[in-house]
Amino acid sequence: MNKTYKVFLTRNREVSGLLADALWEQYKQNEECSSGFGYADNDDRIPELYHDCGYFYAMVEYKSEQPKYELIFA
Numbered sequence: 001m002n003k004t005y006k007v008f009l010t011r012n013r014e015v016s017g018l019l020a021d022a023l024w025e026q027y028k029q030n031e032e033c034s035s036g037f038g039y040a041d042n043d044d045r046i047p048e049l050y051h052d053c054g055y056f057y058a059m060v061e062y063k064s065e066q067p068k069y070e071l072i073f074a
Contacts, residue, residue, distance in 0.1 A: 019058030
């Protein structure tokens with residue numbers, strides 16, 4: 001199995017924390033699930049195009065038979 005990522009980018013730190021909590025609640029039953037949030041520049045799973053742009057992220061990562069990477073602006 002490979003990893004699937006669902007990533008939200010936002011300009012608001014509080015919103016990124018709320019989104020991370022909601023993602024965890026929705027996906028926590030998935031195998032090897034983890035979620036987090038923070039400043040987008042500090043995570044290499046965020047495309048460099050969005051570094052140094054003032055974004056915060058909320059992300060969930062989990063194992064999936066059909067891996068994908070979703071990037072959503074909130």
